[in-house]
Each structure stands twice: as structure tokens, then as C-alpha cells.
Amino acid sequence: MTWSASEMMTVAAARVLTSDDICFVGIGLPSAACNLARLTHAPGLTLVYESGTLATKPQVLPLSIGDGELFETALTTVSVPEMFQYWLQGGRITVGFLGGAQVDRYGNLNSTVIGDYARPKVRLPGSGGATEISTSCQRIFIVMRHGRKSFVEKLDFLTSLGHGPTGRERRELGLRTEGPSLIVTDLCTMRPDPQSKEFVVVTLHPGVTAESVLENTGWPIRFAPQVQETPAPTEAELAALRDLNARTARAHGVAAAE
Numbered sequence: 712m713t714w715s716a717s718e719m720m721t722v723a724a725a726r727v728l729t730s731d732d733i734c735f736v737g738i739g740l741p742s743a744a745c746n747l748a749r750l751t752h753a754p755g756l757t758l759v760y761e762s763g764t765l766a767t768k769p770q771v772l773p774l775s776i777g778d779g780e781l782f783e784t785a786l787t788t789v790s791v792p793e794m795f796q797y798w799l800q801g802g803r804i805t806v807g808f809l810g811g812a813q814v815d816r817y818g819n820l821n822s823t824v825i826g827d828y829a830r831p832k833v834r835l836p837g838s839g840g841a842t843e844i845s846t847s848c849q850r851i852f853i854v855m856r857h858g859r860k861s862f863v864e865k866l867d868f869l870t871s872l873g874h875g876p877t878g879r880e881r882r883e884l885g886l887r888t889e890g891p892s893l894i895v896t897d898l899c900t901m902r903p904d905p906q907s908k909e910f911v912v913v914t915l916h917p918g919v920t921a922e923s924v925l926e927n928t929g930w931p932i933r934f935a936p937q938v939q940e941t942p943a944p945t946e947a948e949l950a951a952l953r954d955l956n957a958r959t960a961r962a963h964g965v966a967a968a969e
Contacts, residue, residue: 714944716897717856718952719916721747722944724808724854724895730755734806735799735844740854741808742772743955744895750951759798761840763789771962772955776839780962795840799847802888807848809841809871810855813863816909816930818853818873818891820845821866828868838870845871850889857896863929878908898924900941909933914941 714722724744728734730753736745746769749756757766762776766786773781782788789798798804811820812835822841826832845851851873855861873891874881881890894901894910898919901910911933912924917940924932944952 712944712946712949714949716916718944718949719941720854720856720895720897721952722948723900723914723916723941724852725751725753725948727852727893727895728753728756728806732805733757733759733803734808735804735840735848736760737807737809737841737844738773738775740810740856741852743952744854745808746772746955747948747952750955751948759794759804761791761794761844763791763794765789765798771959774963795843799840799843802847802849804844804848805850807844807851809844809851809853811841811853811861811870813861813866814853814855814894815863815866815873815876816932817875817878818851818894818903818908818910819866819869819876820853820871820873821868823868823870825867831867841871845873845890846886846888848888851891853891853894855894855896857898857924857927859927859929862896862927862932874903874908881908898927902935904933911935912938914939916941917943 721743725748728748734745734756736742736758745758759765760776760781764781764785767781768784769780771780811822813821822835823837824831824834898916899912900914902913903910913935915938921934
């Protein structure tokens with residue numbers, strides 16, 4: 712069975728979640744990965760979105776945090792202030808799943824602007840709840856497509872704190888949460904070095920070379936002493952993901968995004 716790079720990335724991201732996790736979900740790739748986990752190996756996974764939906768079980772991927780599908784399938788809904796103050800900042804969320812326009816070697820994210828802040832080339836959606844998610848969830852997983860424009864030496868703007876511009880700032884600020892502990896891309900997976908907090912490649916997806924990762928990264932990326940191959944998607948994982956994307960396409964009247 713064959714698969715796309717996007718499917719490999721989504722499957723690899725889904726696998727790290729368990730039925731014991733309470734996951735604060737971002738829209739897009741994070742939502743696809745989290746819902747795939749819920750539909751396969753982690754049926755007890757609790758999904759929450761910042762609009763206030765708790766234990767939601769969407770049958771199609773939401774277009775936004777305000778999508779009616781999230782509210783219709785939720786166990787209950789709460790106000791946004793309660794979601795942030797009680798659930799998120801109260802330390803009740805185990806995993807935050809985020810993406811962004813740019814990420815650096817220490818897991819810091821930019822979702823605000825490309826270019827100079829006062830005169831940007833592109834004005835992006837901004838933080839939303841990502842700034843609070845990145846500091847208040849017990850740990851953060853990042854899922855993004857790999858490329859030199861997104862994996863950069865220096866962010867154009869620091870929206871969401873990872874381990875800080877030098878890898879030390881998170882600890883120096885006294886934050887008790889773990890911060891970014893995994894980056895999943897369409898080429899590889901990365902984990903932070905325990906001391907420096909710089910992300911290093913730990914697995915390469917099937918058919919991907921180290922040279923390809925180097926070419927698509929804006930800094931001299933490091934590799935673990937023993938880089939493994941990411942296990943290929945199983946037939947069951949691909950079937951569940953493709954069915955989810957097909958339902959989403961039918962529901963929204965557009966082709967399911969890869």
C-alpha cells in the first residue's frame with residue numbers, strides 16, 4: 712500500500728497520543744492527527760478546542776474552532792474564559808498540539824507575521840490561544856510541513872514560546888511545564904536534546920534521506936547518533952485517515968486537504 716508524505720506525517724503525529732491524554736487541539740494538521748488517534752488506537756483520548764468544547768468527537772474535521780460539528784458532538788461546552796482559566800491555565804491539559812508558519816531549532820513558533828512586524832510581507836492569523844497553550848499544557852507536540860521557509864534559523868516574530876531563543880529561557884522563566892517535546896514533519900520526527908533543548912532528528916520517514924532534511928532546514932540541523940526509520944502507516948491507519956478526509960470533503964463540499 713502506498714501513502715502520501717502528508718498521510719505519513721499525520722499518522723506519525725497521531726501515534727504519540729494515548730487514551731489517557733487530554734489534548735488541546737489546533738485546527739488543520741493537529742486536528743487531523745488528534746482525530747485519527749481517537750478513531751484508531753486511542754479511543755479514550757479527550758479532545759478540547761479553545762471555543763469551549765470538551766470531549767468532542769467530530770465525525771468530520773472542523774473548518775474552525777467555531778465549527779458546529781465540535782459543539783454538536785461535545786460532551787459539554789464551557790465559556791472561553793473557563794476553558795483558559797480553569798482547564799488550560801489550571802494545568803488540566805496534558806498535550807497541546809500546535810503548528811505555525813515558522814519554527815526554529817528550539818521549538819519556538821511564529822504565527823503572527825512574515826517579515827518586519829511594522830511592514831510585514833504577510834500578516835498571519837496571530838496567536839489565538841497558542842501563546843497560552845505553549846506555556847500551560849504539560850507538553851507540546853508540533854506538526855508542520857518541512858521546508859526552509861518554515862524551519863528557520865531565526866523567527867520573524869516569536870508568537871509562542873518553545874524553549875526560548877537560546878534554549879534556556881523557558882527554564883529561566885521558571886515554567887513548570889515541559890514545553891515542546893516532539894516535532895513531526897512530512898520528512899522526519901525530532902526530539903529536543905535533554906541539555907541544550909535543540910531539536911535533533913530521531914527518525915526519518917520511509918524513503919526520506921538525511922540530505923533531504925538538511926536541504927529543507929534553515930539551520931545546520933543535527934541528527935541523533937542512531938536515526939531510526941519511522942514505521943510505515945498500517946493499512947488500518949490509512950483506511951481510517953482516508954475515510955475521515957472523505958467524510959470531511961463531502962461535508963464541506965471541498966476536496967479534503969492533505
